[in-house]
Amino acid sequence: MRGRSTERERIGRLLADGRRGNSGALLIHGEAGIGKSALLDWAAGQAEGARVLRVEGIESEMELAYGGLHQLFLPVLDLVDSLPPAQADALRAVFGLTSDEVRDSFTVGLAVLTMLSEAAADGPLLCLVDDAQWVDRPSVDMLTFAARRLRAEGVVMLFAVRDGAPGATVKGLPGLLVEGLDRTAAAELLTGLPPYVADRVMEEAGGNPLALIELSAALTPAQRAGRLGPLALPETAAGLRGRIQDGFLDQVGRLPEATRLVLLVAAADDTGSLATVLEAARELGAGVEDLEPAERAGLVILSGELVRFRHPLVRYAAYRSAPLARRIAAHRALAGALGGAGQPHRRAWHLAAAATGPDEGVAEELERVAEWAGNRQAMASASAAYERAAQLTADRDLRARRLVQAARKAADAGQDQRCGALADQVPLPLADQEVAANFARARAAVELGHRSPAAAARILLDSADLTGAAHPEATASLLVDAVHAAYSGGDAALMAEVASRAPELPVLAVPALLFGDDVPGASGVPDASGMPDASGVSGAPDVPGALAALRPLVAATEVTATGVMERLLTGIHCLLTGDHPTARRVALGAVAHCREQGISGWLPTTLDLLVRTELALGHHEEAVARGTEALRLAEYYDLAHRASHLRAALALPGAVRGEEEQVRALTEEALGYARPRGVGRAAADALWARGLLELGLGRAQTALDALVAARREVGHPLLCLPLLPDLVEAAVRAGHPERAAQAAGVLDEWATALDRPALGALAARCRALTGPDGTAEQHFTAALALHGDGNGNGNGNGNGNGDSDSDRHGATDRHGAGTGNAFDRARTALLYGEWLRRLRRQIDAREQLRAALDDFEALGARPWAERARSELGAAGGETVLTTRQDGPISLLSPQEREVVRLAATGASNREIAAQLFLSPRTVGHHLYRAFPKLGVGSRTELAALLAA
Numbered sequence: 001m002r003g004r005s006t007e008r009e010r011i012g013r014l015l016a017d018g019r020r021g022n023s024g025a026l027l028i029h030g031e032a033g034i035g036k037s038a039l040l041d042w043a044a045g046q047a048e049g050a051r052v053l054r055v056e057g058i059e060s061e062m063e064l065a066y067g068g069l070h071q072l073f074l075p076v077l078d079l080v081d082s083l084p085p086a087q088a089d090a091l092r093a094v095f096g097l098t099s100d101e102v103r104d105s106f107t108v109g110l111a112v113l114t115m116l117s118e119a120a121a122d123g124p125l126l127c128l129v130d131d132a133q134w135v136d137r138p139s140v141d142m143l144t145f146a147a148r149r150l151r152a153e154g155v156v157m158l159f160a161v162r163d164g165a166p167g168a169t170v171k172g173l174p175g176l177l178v179e180g181l182d183r184t185a186a187a188e189l190l191t192g193l194p195p196y197v198a199d200r201v202m203e204e205a206g207g208n209p210l211a212l213i214e215l216s217a218a219l220t221p222a223q224r225a226g227r228l229g230p231l232a233l234p235e236t237a238a239g240l241r242g243r244i245q246d247g248f249l250d251q252v253g254r255l256p257e258a259t260r261l262v263l264l265v266a267a268a269d270d271t272g273s274l275a276t277v278l279e280a281a282r283e284l285g286a287g288v289e290d291l292e293p294a295e296r297a298g299l300v301i302l303s304g305e306l307v308r309f310r311h312p313l314v315r316y317a318a319y320r321s322a323p324l325a326r327r328i329a330a331h332r333a334l335a336g337a338l339g340g341a342g343q344p345h346r347r348a349w350h351l352a353a354a355a356t357g358p359d360e361g362v363a364e365e366l367e368r369v370a371e372w373a374g375n376r377q378a379m380a381s382a383s384a385a386y387e388r389a390a391q392l393t394a395d396r397d398l399r400a401r402r403l404v405q406a407a408r409k410a411a412d413a414g415q416d417q418r419c420g421a422l423a424d425q426v427p428l429p430l431a432d433q434e435v436a437a438n439f440a441r442a443r444a445a446v447e448l449g450h451r452s453p454a455a456a457a458r459i460l461l462d463s464a465d466l467t468g469a470a471h472p473e474a475t476a477s478l479l480v481d482a483v484h485a486a487y488s489g490g491d492a493a494l495m496a497e498v499a500s501r502a503p504e505l506p507v508l509a510v511p512a513l514l515f516g517d518d519v520p521g522a523s524g525v526p527d528a529s530g531m532p533d534a535s536g537v538s539g540a541p542d543v544p545g546a547l548a549a550l551r552p553l554v555a556a557t558e559v560t561a562t563g564v565m566e567r568l569l570t571g572i573h574c575l576l577t578g579d580h581p582t583a584r585r586v587a588l589g590a591v592a593h594c595r596e597q598g599i600s601g602w603l604p605t606t607l608d609l610l611v612r613t614e615l616a617l618g619h620h621e622e623a624v625a626r627g628t629e630a631l632r633l634a635e636y637y638d639l640a641h642r643a644s645h646l647r648a649a650l651a652l653p654g655a656v657r658g659e660e661e662q663v664r665a666l667t668e669e670a671l672g673y674a675r676p677r678g679v680g681r682a683a684a685d686a687l688w689a690r691g692l693l694e695l696g697l698g699r700a701q702t703a704l705d706a707l708v709a710a711r712r713e714v715g716h717p718l719l720c721l722p723l724l725p726d727l728v729e730a731a732v733r734a735g736h737p738e739r740a741a742q743a744a745g746v747l748d749e750w751a752t753a754l755d756r757p758a759l760g761a762l763a764a765r766c767r768a769l770t771g772p773d774g775t776a777e778q779h780f781t782a783a784l785a786l787h788g789d790g791n792g793n794g795n796g797n798g799n800g801n802g803d804s805d806s807d808r809h810g811a812t813d814r815h816g817a818g819t820g821n822a823f824d825r826a827r828t829a830l831l832y833g834e835w836l837r838r839l840r841r842q843i844d845a846r847e848q849l850r851a852a853l854d855d856f857e858a859l860g861a862r863p864w865a866e867r868a869r870s871e872l873g874a875a876g877g878e879t880v881l882t883t884r885q886d887g888p889i890s891l892l893s894p895q896e897r898e899v900v901r902l903a904a905t906g907a908s909n910r911e912i913a914a915q916l917f918l919s920p921r922t923v924g925h926h927l928y929r930a931f932p933k934l935g936v937g938s939r940t941e942l943a944a945l946l947a948a
Helices: 005-019 036-046 067-082 085-094 105-119 137-147 183-188 195-205 209-217 240-253 257-268 274-283 288-296 312-320 324-340 344-354 360-374 379-391 396-412 416-425 433-450 453-470 472-488 492-499 506-514 543-559 564-576 580-597 600-616 620-636 640-657 660-677 680-696 700-713 717-733 737-754 757-770 773-787 822-838 842-859 862-874 887-891 894-904 909-916 920-934 939-947
Strands: 024-030 051-056 125-130 155-162 175-177 300-302 307-309
Touching (some): 005 024, 036 125, 036 155, 067 085, 067 105, 067 137, 105 600, 105 909, 195 209, 257 288, 257 312, 324 344, 344 379, 379 416, 416 433, 433 453, 472 564, 543 580, 564 580, 600 620, 600 640, 717 822, 737 757, 757 773, 757 822, 822 842, 894 909
Parallel strands (some): 024 175, 051 125
Antiparallel strands (some): 300 307
16 A cells, blocks of 8 residues: 555545445546555455445456346345345346346346445445456446445445446546556565666556566566566566566466466356356366465465455456467356356356357357346346357348347447447348348437437338338337437428328327428428518418327327337327327326336436426426436436437526526537537527527527527427517517517417417417507406416426326316416516506506516526516516525425425335435435424424425
C-alpha cells in the first residue's frame, strides 16, 4: 500500500460510513497490475466487524449468466428463503436451482438489492467485485443496479475493473482512478537491487506496482547483479502489459511440465472447484501433488475446495503459454468432468472451446444454453451462445437462423452495435421467410434505436411485403412494428402507407383512416411560416370510422391478452384522437403488462406513453415522476432514441413552471439526437417545450418561432394538434393574426370532427382570440364550460401506484371520463380576464383573473402566475402573494415524497421498494426521516394528512 494514501482515505471514508449504517459504492479502475486488487484486499482487512463477500471475475466464465452473482452470494445462499417469494424464485432460477423461467430482470435486480440488505441486517457488509471486466454481464448489471439504489443499509460495494479490457463497462458509479506510483514509492518496492538495476526496472514498469514486483522477481541472479541483457529489459520500452505478461510467462515456464498441465486445466476451468480441476487433470496424467510447485511459487492459492490464481494475469499466462493441442485437451477433460457433475451449460461451453471446426452436436447444446439463458433474462449470454453455435454450424440456413437469434438477443440486451455486427454476418438471401422477418426486426432495432425511425419502418415494411400472405401473423407483426417506428419519427404519410397494406386489422385501420387524404388539414401543406394551408381540405373525414375501429382495440387491452405493441398503438391512437382518460388507462395497462411479463426493455416506451397521457390531462407532477423513472431506465438500457423522447416530454412541465435552465438543457440534448436522425416527434415536442417556455415568459415572437419550427418537424396536423393553441396565442401576441387564424382553423376542424370536450374547449378559446370582439365572450364562456369545473388539477395528487383510471383526476364529461385540465382552464380564464379588462369590465375581469392566479399558483406555474397577478393588479384586484401552500410536504425530498405517497396508500416497505427500485431498508430510512418533518407517527396519520 505504499504511495496509496489518497486511495486508502477514500475507501476508508466509505467503510466508516458503512459502520454508521450508510451505504456507498466505488468503482476502482486503472490498468492491469496497478494495484486495484491490493486495494480491495486492504479494504477487506480494514472491515472490522463487517461481513465480507467477494467475487473475482474469470475470463472464461464471462458468458455464463449469473455465475458471478452465484459466487458472491454462495456464503449467504440461505438468505434466499427470507426474500419475498417472487424475488426468491427469481434468484433460485438464475442460479439454476430450479428449472423455472425468469421473465423479469428487474425482479432479479430487486432480489439482489434485498439480499444485500438482508446480509447487512446484523452489521455492515462489504462486497468486493474484483476484475469486473471478466464477470458475466448479467451479474455486473444486477450488482450495479443494486449499488446505485443502496442508501441506508450499511452496505459498501467496491468494484475493480481494468481500463481498456473488453467488457470493462460499469456504469453509474463514482470512480477512483488508480495511477502509477511515484519514484519514491516505487523505489521502496525494489529494495536489495543495485541502483542501476532498480532504475531500469522502474523505467520499464512506469510506476505499475505489479510490474515492479514481477519484473524484479523474474530477474536471474546475474541480472540482479547488474548484467542486464537486451531481451530481459530492452533499450526500447515495450508495452507495459506485454512486459507484465512476459514476467508471468517466464515464471510459469520455469515450473515442471506436470505442474504447467494442472495449471492449464485450472486456468481453463470456470468454476474454481478444486475437485473439478483435479478430476480433469487426472484424465491428462496430472494430480494434486503437481500443484505444489505452483503453490510454493505463490502463483495459486489453495483451500480444501477452491483453487485461486494470485492474479488474473497468472491465469492468462498459464493458459496462453500452452500449445493449442493441450488447451483443446484441457477443455475436453473439463467437459467430461462437468458432464458427470450435472452442469450441462458449462459442459457445452468447454466443448465449444475444444471444437476446431463445425460440430452440430455442440452447436445444438449451445442453442439449448442460449434458450436457458434467454428464459432467465440473460440476453447478452444468450446472444453469445447463439453466436458461438452459429460459428460451429455448417448448414448455411441453420447458421443464418442462429445468427439472427444472436442479433435479436443482442438487441434485447441493449447491445445495438453488436446486434448490427451480427446482422452483417447473416448469409443472404434468406430462404425461410420467418427467419427473414426476424432478421428485419434485428436490423430495424438498430435503426430505430440509434439511427433513423423512417429507415427502420422501411426495413420492416419491405420485409412484410416479402413475407406476404404465406405467413400472415409474421406479416401483421412486421406492419404493426413499422407503424410504430413511423409514428416515432412523426411521419404520418409513412404511417398511412404502412397501414394501407392491411387496413382490415383494427390496429392498422385507425392510422389508415386518420392519416389518409380525406381528413381535416391533411391536404394542406405547411407554408413558409410552417402553417398548413387549410383551404385544401376536401370533405368530411372518416373520423367515426377510425373511432369505431378503435373501440375493439380498447376492449382487447382490457379483456384479452394483447401484446405490448398492440397496447402501445391503442394508447397512441386514443391519445391522438383526444380520448385522454382512455389513453391513460391503456397506458397504465401497458406498463403493468411489461412489469408482469418481464418485458423490461419496453418499459421506458410504455412509461413514455403514460407520461404523454398525464401531460394531456394536466397531471404535471405525475408526468414528471413517471418520466424521470422512464428516463432512468432508458439510460440504463442505452435506449438513446427513447431517451430523446422522454427529455422532450419532461421539458414540457418544466416550461409550465418556468424552469428556463432545465428546459434548455433537456431540449438541447433531445434536439441534438432527434434532428440529425429524423426523429420528428421528439424534435417537435422539444421545440414545443421551448415555445411554451417563451410564451410563459412573455417573449411572444421567440415563442412563435419555436412553435412554427415544431410544426414543421411533423408532416400532419393531427401530430401537432396539442401545440396549436400555444401557436395561436403566440401569433396573436406577436402581431401575426393571419398565422393565428390558420392554426385556429385547423384546430377547429379537428375539434369538430373528434368531438372531444377538452379539444373543443381549446378550439373555442382560439376562436375567441382570432374572431371579432363581438363573438369573443361567447367563445370564452363556452371554453370554460367545456373545461369542466377544474377539479382535474394537475398537482399530481394520485398515489403514483399505477392504479386504474379514476375520477380523482378531473371532471366527468359526456363520454364518462375525466377531462378537467387545470392548466388549460387557468389559461382560458387568464385570456378571458385580460379581454374583460381591456373592455373596462373590471369586476368581471377580477373574477377570472383571481381564478387563474389561484390555479397557476397551485400548479407552481410561476411565470403564468406572475402574468395573472399583474393583470389582476391592473384590474384593481388584490395582488397579495398567495404562494402555493404545500404545508410540510414541501419539506420532503423528491425521493421521500414518492415513498410517502406510496406508504399513504397502505403499501408495505417491500412493495414500495419493488415499485421504486430501492431496498426495503432504504424505504424505511426515508419514512424515518419523513415522519418527523410531517409531524405524524403512523401511516394512518400519513394518509389523513395527504388526503387533507
